Amino acid sequence: MTGNSRICRLSQPLPLDGGGALEGVEIAYQTYGELDGARANAILVCHALTGDQYLADTHPVTGKPGWWERMVGPGKPIDTSRHFVICANVIGSCMGSTGPASIAPDGAPYAMRFPVITIRDMVRGLVGLLDALRIERLHAVVGGSMGGMQALSLAANWPERAGRVLVIASTSRHSAQNIAFHELGRQAIMADPNWRRGEYYGSDAQPVAGLAVARMAAHVTYLSEEGLTAKFGRNLQDRPEKSFGFDADFQVESYLRYQGSGFTKRFDANSYLYITRAMDYFDLAEEHGGRLADAFAGTAARFCLVSFDSDWLYPTSESRHVVHALNAAGAPVSFVELSAPHGHDSFLLEHETLDRVVRGFLDG
Amino acid sequence: MTGNSRICRLSQPLPLDGGGALEGVEIAYQTYGELDGARANAILVCHALTGDQYLADTHPVTGKPGWWERMVGPGKPIDTSRHFVICANVIGSCMGSTGPASIAPDGAPYAMRFPVITIRDMVRGLVGLLDALRIERLHAVVGGSMGGMQALSLAANWPERAGRVLVIASTSRHSAQNIAFHELGRQAIMADPNWRRGEYYGSDAQPVAGLAVARMAAHVTYLSEEGLTAKFGRNLQDRPEKSFGFDADFQVESYLRYQGSGFTKRFDANSYLYITRAMDYFDLAEEHGGRLADAFAGTAARFCLVSFDSDWLYPTSESRHVVHALNAAGAPVSFVELSAPHGHDSFLLEHETLDRVVRGFLDG
Numbered sequence: 001m002t003g004n005s006r007i008c009r010l011s012q013p014l015p016l017d018g019g020g021a022l023e024g025v026e027i028a029y030q031t032y033g034e035l036d037g038a039r040a041n042a043i044l045v046c047h048a049l050t051g052d053q054y055l056a057d058t059h060p061v062t063g064k065p066g067w068w069e070r071m072v073g074p075g076k077p078i079d080t081s082r083h084f085v086i087c088a089n090v091i092g093s094c095m096g097s098t099g100p101a102s103i104a105p106d107g108a109p110y111a112m113r114f115p116v117i118t119i120r121d122m123v124r125g126l127v128g129l130l131d132a133l134r135i136e137r138l139h140a141v142v143g144g145s146m147g148g149m150q151a152l153s154l155a156a157n158w159p160e161r162a163g164r165v166l167v168i169a170s171t172s173r174h175s176a177q178n179i180a181f182h183e184l185g186r187q188a189i190m191a192d193p194n195w196r197r198g199e200y201y202g203s204d205a206q207p208v209a210g211l212a213v214a215r216m217a218a219h220v221t222y223l224s225e226e227g228l229t230a231k232f233g234r235n236l237q238d239r240p241e242k243s244f245g246f247d248a249d250f251q252v253e254s255y256l257r258y259q260g261s262g263f264t265k266r267f268d269a270n271s272y273l274y275i276t277r278a279m280d281y282f283d284l285a286e287e288h289g290g291r292l293a294d295a296f297a298g299t300a301a302r303f304c305l306v307s308f309d310s311d312w313l314y315p316t317s318e319s320r321h322v323v324h325a326l327n328a329a330g331a332p333v334s335f336v337e338l339s340a341p342h343g344h345d346s347f348l349l350e351h352e353t354l355d356r357v358v359r360g361f362l363d364g
Numbered sequence: 365m366t367g368n369s370r371i372c373r374l375s376q377p378l379p380l381d382g383g384g385a386l387e388g389v390e391i392a393y394q395t396y397g398e399l400d401g402a403r404a405n406a407i408l409v410c411h412a413l414t415g416d417q418y419l420a421d422t423h424p425v426t427g428k429p430g431w432w433e434r435m436v437g438p439g440k441p442i443d444t445s446r447h448f449v450i451c452a453n454v455i456g457s458c459m460g461s462t463g464p465a466s467i468a469p470d471g472a473p474y475a476m477r478f479p480v481i482t483i484r485d486m487v488r489g490l491v492g493l494l495d496a497l498r499i500e501r502l503h504a505v506v507g508g509s510m511g512g513m514q515a516l517s518l519a520a521n522w523p524e525r526a527g528r529v530l531v532i533a534s535t536s537r538h539s540a541q542n543i544a545f546h547e548l549g550r551q552a553i554m555a556d557p558n559w560r561r562g563e564y565y566g567s568d569a570q571p572v573a574g575l576a577v578a579r580m581a582a583h584v585t586y587l588s589e590e591g592l593t594a595k596f597g598r599n600l601q602d603r604p605e606k607s608f609g610f611d612a613d614f615q616v617e618s619y620l621r622y623q624g625s626g627f628t629k630r631f632d633a634n635s636y637l638y639i640t641r642a643m644d645y646f647d648l649a650e651e652h653g654g655r656l657a658d659a660f661a662g663t664a665a666r667f668c669l670v671s672f673d674s675d676w677l678y679p680t681s682e683s684r685h686v687v688h689a690l691n692a693a694g695a696p697v698s699f700v701e702l703s704a705p706h707g708h709d710s711f712l713l714e715h716e717t718l719d720r721v722v723r724g725f726l727d728g
Binding site: 112175183184191216217228234242246248250277280 | 381382383476479537538541543544547548550551552554555556557573574576580581587589592593595596597598606608609610612616620621624637641644645647650676
C-alpha cells in the first residue's frame with residue numbers, strides 16, 4: 001500500500017532523561033488509513049532498533065517492502081480500513097527524525113555531540129507527535145523488540161494515552177547478556193578508524209566495516225540455533241568442497257556478510273551507537289522506584305504480551321516478568337508464548353497464530 | 365608446580381588435510397610428572413582455542429597460573445604424581461609451535477601464507493610429538509572445548525594411541541551458530557586496517573582493535589545468561605548513576621573491554637583466524653563418510669563425555685550425539701551432564717563433581 005510521508009517539527013524543546021532539552025526536534029512518520037471524526041481509531045506502531053517508519057510501504061533506500069507489510073494493511077491484522085496507523089522514526093535514528101546525523105543549531109552535524117537518549121526520550125518524542133496530530137488517546141500502541149519497550153514505556157509514563165498495549169518479543173529491561181552483545185557492536189564501530197569519534201559525515205570514508213561487524217553480532221542474536229541449523233546447517237556456499245581458505249565457504253558466513261554489508265547502506269553508525277545505548281539503559285522498574293508493578297500503577301489500559309519459545313534475546317521469562325508485574329498492578333493482561341523456530345526475528349515473519357492474536361487483541 | 369618446557373622439531377614434513385605438507389614443524393610443549401618405565405602412564409591434555417601448553421605452571425606472558433592448575437598436579441584429579449602429563453601448543457597457534465607468526469623457509473613470517481589447517485592436522489602434529497617421545501599408547505587423552513575435538517579426532521583417526529578418551533564441554537561438529545560467531549570475529553579482525561592481510565609482523569601497528577572485538581564476541585558465548593546476570597546484572601561500574609555517555613557504565617561492559625584488550629597482549633590475530641577456521645571445518649562424521657558411529661568403528665578405548673547444563677555454545681545435546689554414536693559403535697562410554705551456572709567456561713572453573721568424574725575416569 002502507499003502511506004503518507006510527513007515530518008512533524010515539535011513546537012517545544014524535547015526534555016531529555018539525561019538532562020537538558022533537544023531543540024527543533026523533527027519526527028519523520030508514515031500514516032496509513034484515515035483518522036476517524038472522534039480521533040479515536042489511531043494505532044501507533046513502534047519500530048525496532050534498526051527499523052524505521054516504512055512499516056507498510058516500499059523502503060526508499062532498499063526498495064524492499066515495508067518491514068511489517070504482512071501485518072499492516074486493509075483487512076490485515078492491523079487493519080488500515082478500520083484504523084489510522086502511525087509509524088514514526090525514533091529520535092536518534094537516521095531516516096528523517098532528529099539524530100546524530102542531523103544538523104545542530106551551529107550548522108554542523110551533531111555527531112557525538114548528540115545527547116545520549118533513553119527509550120523514554122524516544123517515546124516523549126512520539127507523544128509530541130501525537131499532540132501535534134491532536135490524538136489524545138490511541139486505540140492501541142504496538143511494538144516488537146525495541147518497539148515493545150516503547151509501548152511499555154508509553155503505558156507506564158503516559159498511561160492515559162493508549163487504550164491497548166501490545167508488546168511482542170520484548171522485555172522491561174536489558175540483561176547483562178543483552179548489554180554485552182550491544183557493547184561488542186559498539187566497540188566494533190568505535191574500533192573502525194573511519195569512525196573518527198563520530199566525525200565522518202561528508203567524508204568518503206565511512207565506518208562501514210565496524211558497522212557491518214556490529215550488525216553481524218546483533219543478527220546472530222536475532223536467530224535461533226535451530227533456525228540457523230535448519231536454514232544453513234553446515235552447507236557450503238556455491239562450492240562442492242571446503243576451499244581451505246578464508247572465503248565464505250559456509251552459507252551462514254555468506255549470509256552474515258551480506259546482512260552486514262547491506263545494513264551499512266541504510267543505517268548510520270552513530271545512530272547505532274545511540275540507539276543501542278538507549279536500549280541498554282532501559283530498565284522500566286528502575287525508572288519507577290525499583291518495582292516493576294509500580295510502573296503500571298496508573299494504567300487503565302488492556303495489555304497483551306507475546307513471546308516466542310525460540311527467542312533467546314528476550315526469552316519468554318522476560319515477558320512473563322512483565323505479566324506478573326501487570327497482574328500485581330491489577331491491569332488486565334493476556335499473554336501467549338508462541339512456538340516458532342526462528343528466534344527473536346519470528347515477530348517479523350509469517351506466523352498465523354501471531355496474526356490471530358494481534359487481530360483479536362486490537363479488534364476484540 | 366613447575367613444568368618442563370621443551371620444543372620438538374618433527375623429523376618429517378606434516379601432511380595436511382588441505383593437501384601438501386608443512387616442513388620443519390615445531391611443537392612447543394610442557395610436561396609434568398615422570399614417564400614410567402613402560403612409557404604407559406602418559407596423559408595428553410589438549411588445549412582450547414585460546415589456550416596453550418601452560419597447563420599447570422605460570423604463564424610466561426601474563427604471569428597468571430596455568431589454565432588448569434586446579435585440575436593438574438600432585439594429588440589433583442589429573443595426578444602428576446602418578447601420570448606423566450603432556451600439554452602441547454597446537455600448530456597454528458602462537459606460543460612456540462609453528463603457526464602463521466613463524467618464519468617460513470623463505471625467511472619471512474608465513475602470515476596468511478600459512479596453510480589452512482584442521483583439527484585433525486593439529487592432532488597429527490600431536491601424534492608426531494608422541495612419536496618423538498616414544499609414547500605408543502597414552503593412558504588417556506583429555507580435552508575441553510576445542511581440546512575435546514582433538515581428543516575425539518585422536519580417538520577416531522589414531523584409535524590405537526589412547527586407552528581412555530575424556531571429552532568435556534565439546535562437540536563432534538561446529539553448528540551454523542558456532543560458525544556464525546567465529547565468522548563475525550574473523551570479520552572484525554580482517555576489518556582492522558592494521559591487519560593488512562596478515563602482514564603486520566614487525567610493525568608498530570598491530571590489529572589489536574579487531575582482535576579485541578573478536579575476543580569479546582567469543583567471550584560472550586563462553587558465559588551463560590544466568591552467569592552474567594548473577595555476576596554483573598545491570599550493576600554500574602564505579603559510579604552511582606548512568607553517565608549518559610559511551611564510557612563503560614555497566615560492569616559487564618568494563619569486563620568485556622578488559623577481556624578483549626588483555627587477550628591481545630598474548631595472542632596473535634592470524635592464529636585466531638586459523639584456529640577458528642579449523643574449528644568451523646570440524647565435522648568428525650563428515651570425515652568418516654557421514655556417519656559419526658563409523659568414526660569410532662576401530663576404537664578399543666573407553667570414553668567419558670561431560671557437558672554442562674548452562675553451556676549454550678556446545679550444549680548437552682551435542683555430547684549426547686557423540687554418546688549415541690559411541691553406543692552404536694559398541695564403545696564403552698560414560699556420560700554426565702553437570703549442573704553449573706557459568707556456561708561453557710564451567711570446565712575451567714571450580715567444580716567438585718567434575719573433579720570426581722575426571723579422577724574416577726582416569727584412575728578407575
